[in-house]
Amino acid sequence: MFGFITGRRAPQLSKAERFAVATQLQLTWWRFRRHKLAMISGVVVLLFYGLAIAADFLATTDPHATDARTSYIAPQPIHFFDEDGAFRPYVNGLKGVRDPKTFKLIYTIDPNRRTYLQFFAPGYRYSFLGIETDIHLIGLKNPQRGDGIYILGTDLLGRDLWSRLMVATRVSLTIGLIGVSISLFLGVLLGGVSAIYGGVVDTVIQRVIEVVRSMPTIPLWLGLAAALPNSWSVMQIYFAITIIISLLAWTDLARVVRGKFLSLREEDFVMAAELAGASQGRIIFRHMLPSFASHIIAAVSLALPAMIISETSLSFLGLGLRPPAISWGILLQDAQSIQTLALAPWLLASAVPVILVILAFNFLGDGLRDAADPYG
Amino acid sequence: MTTLLEVRGLRKYFPIRKGLLRRVVGQVRAVDGVSFTIRKGETLALVGESGCGKTTVSRCILRALAPSAGAINFSIGGRTVDLAALKRRQLRPLRRHMQMVFQDPYSSLNPRMVVGDIIGEPLLINGMTDRAERRKRVAELMELVQLPAAYLNRFPHAFSGGQRQRIGIARALALNPELIVADEPVSALDVSVQAQILNLMLDLQDRLQLTYLFVAHDLSVVKHVSDRVAVMYVGRIVELAETEALYNRPLHPYTEALLSAAPTPVPGVASNRIVLEREIADPANPPPGCAFHPRCRHAQDRCRQQTPELEEVEPGRWVSCLRARELSLQGIADPA
Numbered sequence: 124m125f126g127f128i129t130g131r132r133a134p135q136l137s138k139a140e141r142f143a144v145a146t147q148l149q150l151t152w153w154r155f156r157r158h159k160l161a162m163i164s165g166v167v168v169l170l171f172y173g174l175a176i177a178a179d180f181l182a183t184t185d186p187h188a189t190d191a192r193t194s195y196i197a198p199q200p201i202h203f204f205d206e207d208g209a210f211r212p213y214v215n216g217l218k219g220v221r222d223p224k225t226f227k228l229i230y231t232i233d234p235n236r237r238t239y240l241q242f243f244a245p246g247y248r249y250s251f252l253g254i255e256t257d258i259h260l261i262g263l264k265n266p267q268r269g270d271g272i273y274i275l276g277t278d279l280l281g282r283d284l285w286s287r288l289m290v291a292t293r294v295s296l297t298i299g300l301i302g303v304s305i306s307l308f309l310g311v312l313l314g315g316v317s318a319i320y321g322g323v324v325d326t327v328i329q330r331v332i333e334v335v336r337s338m339p340t341i342p343l344w345l346g347l348a349a350a351l352p353n354s355w356s357v358m359q360i361y362f363a364i365t366i367i368i369s370l371l372a373w374t375d376l377a378r379v380v381r382g383k384f385l386s387l388r389e390e391d392f393v394m395a396a397e398l399a400g401a402s403q404g405r406i407i408f409r410h411m412l413p414s415f416a417s418h419i420i421a422a423v424s425l426a427l428p429a430m431i432i433s434e435t436s437l438s439f440l441g442l443g444l445r446p447p448a449i450s451w452g453i454l455l456q457d458a459q460s461i462q463t464l465a466l467a468p469w470l471l472a473s474a475v476p477v478i479l480v481i482l483a484f485n486f487l488g489d490g491l492r493d494a495a496d497p498y499g
Numbered sequence: 500m501t502t503l504l505e506v507r508g509l510r511k512y513f514p515i516r517k518g519l520l521r522r523v524v525g526q527v528r529a530v531d532g533v534s535f536t537i538r539k540g541e542t543l544a545l546v547g548e549s550g551c552g553k554t555t556v557s558r559c560i561l562r563a564l565a566p567s568a569g570a571i572n573f574s575i576g577g578r579t580v581d582l583a584a585l586k587r588r589q590l591r592p593l594r595r596h597m598q599m600v601f602q603d604p605y606s607s608l609n610p611r612m613v614v615g616d617i618i619g620e621p622l623l624i625n626g627m628t629d630r631a632e633r634r635k636r637v638a639e640l641m642e643l644v645q646l647p648a649a650y651l652n653r654f655p656h657a658f659s660g661g662q663r664q665r666i667g668i669a670r671a672l673a674l675n676p677e678l679i680v681a682d683e684p685v686s687a688l689d690v691s692v693q694a695q696i697l698n699l700m701l702d703l704q705d706r707l708q709l710t711y712l713f714v715a716h717d718l719s720v721v722k723h724v725s726d727r728v729a730v731m732y733v734g735r736i737v738e739l740a741e742t743e744a745l746y747n748r749p750l751h752p753y754t755e756a757l758l759s760a761a762p763t764p765v766p767g768v769a770s771n772r773i774v775l776e777r778e779i780a781d782p783a784n785p786p787p788g789c790a791f792h793p794r795c796r797h798a799q800d801r802c803r804q805q806t807p808e809l810e811e812v813e814p815g816r817w818v819s820c821l822r823a824r825e826l827s828l829q830g831i832a833d834p835a
Contacts, residue, residue: 147611326521395599396620398594400594401620402624
């Protein structure tokens with residue numbers, strides 16, 4: 124049963140001693156550390172959440188600012204060194220060209236012009252953790268009219284894709300977190316009640332879970348999203364969508380929790396506590412919950428990517444968040460038509476973070492689950 | 500000797516539920532009318548095949564399960580309480596008087612608690628809230644079960660099966676209980692470790708005047724530790740006697756078959772083992788008459804119709820067999 128423990132050779136006594144007094148959390152961490160892919164994924168996930176916190180700081184241009192003249196500008200590479208080899212980052216400037224047919228002024232990249240960049244440059248105003256500021260990681264040094272920095276290019280309305288992607292990451296990742304918190308609460312509560320009370324309560328909750336799970340999700344989301352009033356603000360829609368997604372997602376967690384409760388109730392150490400005269404509360408909180416906390420963490424890390432994908436698909440289909448909100452789904456919505464893709468293929472860049480985050484979460488969840496439960 | 504525990508007509512039925520509405524379609528009669536007494540300071544062994552209800556009896560006595568019928572009269576401090584009639588809440592103050600040693604030394608210790616907390620938990624629950632006092636008592640208990648007190652801060656995963664079982668015994672002893680119910684305490688251990696744990700239990704019994712209800716399926720273990728033996732078959736006691744008497748001269752054909760199955764310690768000596776034909780009876784649907792008759796080589800027609808009662812055929816010897824007085828059965832002679 125404990126083959127991985129006894130099979131482990133301790134090279135010196137102090138290490139064996141360290142092992143003997145290691146908590147379950149430490150053991151889990153030691154096992155997790157050996158899972159390289161999961162470790163890397165953990166770092167990736169952390170980076171993404173760091174990016175979500177610092178989204179406005181990393182953005183270069185106001186993600187909502189439209190400018191018809193900068194429509195569909197191709198990604199502008201940042202040059203870090205000039206000819207002399209000195210570190211002087213710059214981007215090429217834009218050149219206004221009059222379209223001979225429409226006489227419209229179109230801005231394209233001019234390789235002969237340079238605009239130098241500056242770190243911690245002032246830009247649009249935003250609030251970071253409650254502090255009003257206008258400092259951004261990079262910005263233009265002495266910007267002139269028409270100058271801009273478009274790392275990933277712009278969309279039809281001339282909005283900077285890089286900046287929008289930063290803000291979208293924040294929205295999409297937090298929707299996942301809030302959604303998982305709600306479904307975790309519902310899942311632990313209903314799963315726990317189901318297991319502890321049993322009988323009719325259990326039967327009712329389990330049948331409800333089956334009904335909820337048997338509903339086709341897209342039509343249900345469609346119906347619920349259509350029911351949201353148009354007059355609601357972006358924030359209200361955001362929370363409504365989060366709740367809609369988590370109302371379906373709690374069922375998985377409820378089942379995990381119920382199963383764990385039922386199996387733990389049969390464990391001898393739980394009976395030993397009961398025979399010692401422990402109260403129901405003590406048994407649940409001191410003996411049962413700590414025993415499956417790690418499973419819950421693993422289940423959550425596997426539920427998060429599902430949440431993120433849900434939001435992205437909903438918004439992509441136009442059922443979730445709506446512009447002017449910015450999320451990965453909304454960014455991908457812009458890349459829906461073949462025509463757009465032919466004209467501005469860089470818009471597809473928004474798919475990259477989605478794929479990265481989902482993969483990272485899945486590997487992380489796998490690693491956590493293996494580390495928490497090496498037998499299952 | 501005074502009686503510590505008297506079990507009378509204990510029954511535990513588990514409902515069989517089927518279908519969407521979970522309707523009860525039958526009953527598994529896990530324990531079907533079991534009566535016995537345990538005297539203060541003795542060891543009563545409860546033996547039988549797996550599924551005979553011996554574990555259910557022990558769990559009913561500890562009220563980990565609620566009995567369906569019957570009385571469990573427990574004498575504490577000069578008064579007698581019927582545990583079967585008490586509610587969960589009323590039981591809690593009484594729990595300290597009887598504790599359990601579990602079969603599986605792995606699942607019986609919470610892997611997330613250090614040994615000191617595991618042994619100290621019963622103390623904490625029962626009002627010893629002072630940390631230093633508790634630590635002192637835990638160290639005392641660890642010494643009692645021959646574990647170094649320095650292991651206080653270790654987690655169960657760092658211990659062997661035998662050491663874990665010692666921890667389980669220390670936990671059971673923490674509250675100075677009168678009765679210890681040991682549910683196959685050594686059957687999950689290596690044979691070499693079994694003897695150590697059994698000797699420890701016997702030693703503790705001497706020192707602390709403990710009373711044991713010892714549940715087992717291994718007759719050689721039982722012979723070593725118990726004063727009296729109760730043999731169970733499909734939810735009933737078929738024979739109850741002093742250990743020596745039961746081993747030398749069993750009065751029930753089932754006991755005879757069980758004894759013949761015990762391995763002989765002398766190599767080369769052929770054992771004339773009685774092989775029981777057919778399966779053990781289904782407790783959800785027991786055969787009419789004596790439950791053992793389909794497998795009994797001495798069965799007659801009346802065994803198929805008449806259900807035998809447990810009766811005292813000789814002083815201290817209880818048997819539930821219609822032919823107990825006619826049969827002369829084979830026991831195992833003491834190898835010594």
